[in-house]
Amino acid sequence: MIIAKKELKGLLNEKTLILALLIQLFIASFSSFLVLGLVSLYNPGVLEDYNLKGATIGVVGDSKGLLTGFIRLDGKLRVFSFEDIKTAEDAFFRGKIDGILVVPDTPPEGDEPIQLELYLPKNSIKATVIMVQLKEPLERFEKWIREVRGVEIPEINLDLPEGVDSGKKRSTAFFEFIYGLLIPLLMLTPAFISGGLMIDLVTEEIDRKTLDMLLVSPIGRAEILDGKLLVATLIAPLQALCWLSLMRLNGIEIQNILLTLLIVLAVTAVFTLICAILSVRLAHRGNVQLLYSLFLVVLFAATYTFPVMPFNLVTRLTAGSNGASQDAIFVLVTYALLAALLYALLRRSLKPQ
Known part of the structure; x- marks a missing residue:
């Protein structure tokens, strides 16, 4: 001792x-x-259960405010509208917004695909937050576009073992x-x-x-x-x-x-x-x-x-x-x-x- x-x-x-x-x-x-x-680096979806507010996104285009409405309805991101990409880029580099979402003028009832462009800061936690919080509004917007265009998504029946709940997502x-x-x-x-x-x-x-x-x-x-x-x-x-x-x-x-x-x-x-x-x-x-x-x-x-x-x-x-x-x-x-x-x-x- x-x-x-x-x-x-x-x-x-x-x-x-x-x-x-x-x-x-x-x-x-x-x-x-x-x-x-650490987990959010390779699986951003884990942030879905956390109320991470404060991120802002600038929306360019979207003259009818359709997608902007879905984002604001979700209430997780603050949205600012811009008329052109140069104005949005200026606000982005001055730190007023954390990301830029460019929406084309493709009509919802048309046949052409609606190709969105998303610009995010490199190596930033805000980029991960924006991606996670944009997921649900974009899915709702996609579903609405499919309904307007009369496009049905075929159902896929998975033969899951007993006791497995396919409706719950667990990470x-x-x-x-x-x-x-x-x-x-x-x-x-x-x-x-x-x-x-x-x-x-x-x-x-x-x-x-x-x-x-x-x-x-x-x-x-x-x-x-x-x-x-x-x-x-x-x-x-x-x-x-x-x-x-x-x-x-x-x-x-x-x-x-x-x-x-x-x-x-x-x-x-x-x-x-x-x-x-x-x-x-x-x-x-x-x-x-x-x-x-x-x-x-x-x-x-x-x-x-x-x-x-x-x-x-x-x-x-x-x-x-x-x-x-x-x-x-x-x-x-x-x-x-x-x-x-x-x-x-x-x-x-x-x-x-």
Whole structure:
């Protein structure tokens, strides 16, 4: 415990660790906002459920005000009418409007297609908002044009399985980002950092020749490593608990919190023990960090191969997947046995040859 308290105080001076903690804290604290922004980049439809007001659009043409009426009826965009494209462009570049919609003078009852042109700012969230909020008015306008022209849309009957409601549109984008990426990264990143931290805690003692000074005291090699292992292992599940709590405050539902934390603890214990063995055997920080990095690469490559791998298991546990709890218990027993074997191997490596 003396060694553990000493190392815990020393962690406060580790700028790299503190920076990593702050980054994770930011991600966990604003997880809903970050997920919304990331998902909207490739699936703007997720913004439909959000009342994002303030975007403006300039409509050029549309002398009869037909399409303009549909847009104003929707009430999500502020509409400004312009007589020509040059006036609209001038307002656009001066920041008075966020987009330009050019409507041709094609009569609704004619046979020619009505080709609209939409100009939006590049790399702007306003462009995404305008596209999403124009979708419904344009669909209504298209339906009205088809009715005027007497064009019927043929019905397509899909033979859907029982229990599937074809009338409801549900996006899996949030589920994929939150449970498939965000939560596993926030849960397992502390475990990866703890492994690297264990390497630094051991190799620094060897490099600075302070290990010999510690051995002069009544504390032995095993007790020194036990104290370092205690800090490096317990810090990960404590971080994971903090991140889960912050995400719940963001309105993200988390299932099986206790089992998730136990998985994080078990994975961290295995990582720190592996790093401790490598550090004692090689006693060179660069070599140990290289081997640990290669180990993580192999682990990530195998992550999506089996459903019981840590990444997949955390996803299934936090999402409340059927059968995840039983798999978690099996994995915990396996990791506990592996950790006991690694700890015995570490103790054996400390004995004089």
